[in-house]
Amino acid sequence: MRVVEKRQLLSAEEINRTLQRLAHELVEKSGGTKDLALIGVRRRGVPLSQRLAKIINAFAQVEIPVGTLDITLYRDDLSTVGAQPVVHSTEIDFPVDNRDLVVVDDVLYTGRTIRAAMNGLFDLGRPRRVRLCVLIDRGHRELPIEASFIGRTVETSDTEIVEVRLQEIDAEERVMLVDRVS
Amino acid sequence: MLQRLQHLLGIETLTREQILFILEQAKPFQEFQRHPLKKLATLRGKTVAIAFFENSTRTRISFATAAARLGADTMNLQAESSSVKKGESLLDTVRTLEAMRPDAIVMRHSASGAPYFVAERLEIPVINAGDGTHEHPTQALLDALTIRDRKGKLEGWNITILGDILHSRVARSNIHLLSKFGAHITLCGPAMWVPRQLESLAPGVRCVSRIEEALDGADVVMVLRVQTERLHEPSLAAEEYILLYQLTQERLRLANPDALVLHPGPMIRGLEIDSAVADGPQSGVLEQVTNGLAIRMALLYHLIGGAAADAPHPAKERNNASD
Numbered sequence: 462m463r464v465v466e467k468r469q470l471l472s473a474e475e476i477n478r479t480l481q482r483l484a485h486e487l488v489e490k491s492g493g494t495k496d497l498a499l500i501g502v503r504r505r506g507v508p509l510s511q512r513l514a515k516i517i518n519a520f521a522q523v524e525i526p527v528g529t530l531d532i533t534l535y536r537d538d539l540s541t542v543g544a545q546p547v548v549h550s551t552e553i554d555f556p557v558d559n560r561d562l563v564v565v566d567d568v569l570y571t572g573r574t575i576r577a578a579m580n581g582l583f584d585l586g587r588p589r590r591v592r593l594c595v596l597i598d599r600g601h602r603e604l605p606i607e608a609s610f611i612g613r614t615v616e617t618s619d620t621e622i623v624e625v626r627l628q629e630i631d632a633e634e635r636v637m638l639v640d641r642v643s
Numbered sequence: 644m645l646q647r648l649q650h651l652l653g654i655e656t657l658t659r660e661q662i663l664f665i666l667e668q669a670k671p672f673q674e675f676q677r678h679p680l681k682k683l684a685t686l687r688g689k690t691v692a693i694a695f696f697e698n699s700t701r702t703r704i705s706f707a708t709a710a711a712r713l714g715a716d717t718m719n720l721q722a723e724s725s726s727v728k729k730g731e732s733l734l735d736t737v738r739t740l741e742a743m744r745p746d747a748i749v750m751r752h753s754a755s756g757a758p759y760f761v762a763e764r765l766e767i768p769v770i771n772a773g774d775g776t777h778e779h780p781t782q783a784l785l786d787a788l789t790i791r792d793r794k795g796k797l798e799g800w801n802i803t804i805l806g807d808i809l810h811s812r813v814a815r816s817n818i819h820l821l822s823k824f825g826a827h828i829t830l831c832g833p834a835m836w837v838p839r840q841l842e843s844l845a846p847g848v849r850c851v852s853r854i855e856e857a858l859d860g861a862d863v864v865m866v867l868r869v870q871t872e873r874l875h876e877p878s879l880a881a882e883e884y885i886l887l888y889q890l891t892q893e894r895l896r897l898a899n900p901d902a903l904v905l906h907p908g909p910m911i912r913g914l915e916i917d918s919a920v921a922d923g924p925q926s927g928v929l930e931q932v933t934n935g936l937a938i939r940m941a942l943l944y945h946l947i948g949g950a951a952a953d954a955p956h957p958a959k960e961r962n963n964a965s966d
Contacts, residue, residue, distance in 0.1 A: 531671060534671075534683050534685045534944075535683070535684075535685070539685060547668065548668055548671045548672075548941075548944065549671060550670055550671045550674060551671065551674065552674075580684075583680075584678055584679075584680040584682075584683075585678060585679070585680075586679060
């Protein structure tokens with residue numbers, strides 16, 4: 462099996478513009494920034510959440526707390542993956558009780574990652590509200606989960622993969638649609 | 644590439660990379676101990692057999708708690724109340740346990756090498772929770788984690804181990820582990836417990852008879868429990884041991900000012916260690932206990948389900964990449 466790039470979904474410039482819009486939407490729809498905190502899901506949700514906080518800081522002059530969530534221990538497929546994945550740290554150094562949380566991830570697909578993320582968050586306390594912000598929503602949900610903030614909605618087929626490349630992790634910046642050909 | 648662990652039998656045969664990997668994997672579990680809700684479903688439906696053919700309270704509780712916090716169930720076998728008393732062989736006992744289909748077995752045995760014997764004959768991962776006077780690998784790992792947390796790194800410290808080194812599996816596992824990280828290890832205690840041959844156990848080990856000399860310049864002082872049944876006239880009386888080898892505040896001043904004091908427990912205050920030291924700011928005794936849970940959770944998670952350090956993170960696999 463190999464993969465071929467079909468088309469580019471977002472350029473570096475478009476990623477930046479999308480994040481700018483998402484950051485404004487986030488503050489607007491939250492009625493301010495009181496109790497607001499962002500939770501980046503490892504891995505690519507982490508730089509995205511940090512960038513959103515930075516953008517908000519630039520226009521609203523507030524420091525939004527940002528945490529990092531590793532969902533490995535909450536996955537529902539551990540018994541089927543064969544080899545156990547490596548666990549990483551969850552770093553949320555503020556109490557989540559009564560917080561207005563926004564979970565940030567790169568791609569929303571089956572919804573299983575977000576289900577795992579919510580289990581992880583509720584082990585830490587009782588947030589007042591949890592919403593979801595994603596850069597790409599590619600459909601094919603397997604759980605009743607939807608995002609409150611969406612960068613771009615993309616029609617995809619089962620065999621296609623949305624690949625998000627971010628400077629902080631991949632040393633390049635773009636979003637691609639790739640396909641598997643056997 | 645990192646060699647995948649199938650069992651944890653001893654420290655001696657582990658590589659530096661494997662040790663560092665386990666310490667790294669313990670980090671998320673350390674932070675987990677601070678969660679208000681200490682229960683994961685990660686190993687739900689898995690069973691850990693805890694077979695102790697020798698008395699122990701703390702290690703057993705630590706393993707049972709680690710399994711419970713990962714969502715696994717435990718089966719307990721205690722030698723005093725079991726068929727072992729009735730004359731069943733070790734192999735028959737563990738085979739019986741295995742027939743109940745646990746996913747891993749944690750065992751302690753008074754015979755050195757017993758877990759190796761069992762690991763060769765069972766299909767499931769075996770974790771050595773202490774075998775005779777040989778090894779106690781999870782203790783060395785939790786000590787290493789405590790040293791790294793408190794001192795910032797693991798490499799190159801002057802480590803002093805006090806007490807009955809000869810009969811101590813804790814000392815042996817610690818010597819093997821720390822030696823791999825370039826430690827200068829000083830062993831000190833009564834001559835009958837610190838034979839010179841121990842110097843050939845690993846690189847960087849020396850034996851010293853005077854505690855003052857042993858403590859001079861130490862960065863970490865590990866105090867071992869003294870088994871009172873081994874202290875008797877005429878060879879060595881308890882009062883004599885206290886006089887010559889007890890770690891007191893005054894003696895601790897000979898070590899480096901920020902030296903860390905460790906004790907595997909159970910501690911006998913007033914015998915091998917003075918209360919002021921045990922409760923003092925340099926003591927890492929209670930952190931050792933908490934870190935023990937983190938290490939044991941990391942190991943159970945890693946070993947059950949065929950965990951592999953070099954396996955690709957499933958989230959990075961192509962078909963899941965966009966989840």
